[in-house]
Amino acid sequence: MFDEVLGLALNRRLGKPAVTRDLNVQYRRPVPIGRLLVVEAWGTPLDEDGRWRMRGTLRLASNGAELSGASGVWVERTESHYLRHQRWLRDQDRSAP
Secondary structure (H helix, E strand, C coil), X not given: CHHXXXXXXXXXXXXXXXXXXXXXXXXXXXXXXXXXXXXEEEECCCCCCCEEEEEEEEEECCCCCEEEEEEEEEEECCHHHHHHHHHHHXXXXXXXX
């Protein structure tokens, strides 16, 4: 969930694709099923390494209790990155038994 939410927040901000390099999740409380949850995401400006650092929290909507948090690094990519991945995946499918 954090991979999708933090990545989407960054991609919307940039207006171009970025992919997850690292993602760390800290679990603080069990996440209940069937309850409304709130996810927040924020980030830092692009650093000198060309990486974006993103953070997020998952909270109970009813009282704001923090259930988990995440931090990660995203790297900007061009469309050619995705084309290379599609070719690689096709090659993997061809070599499958």
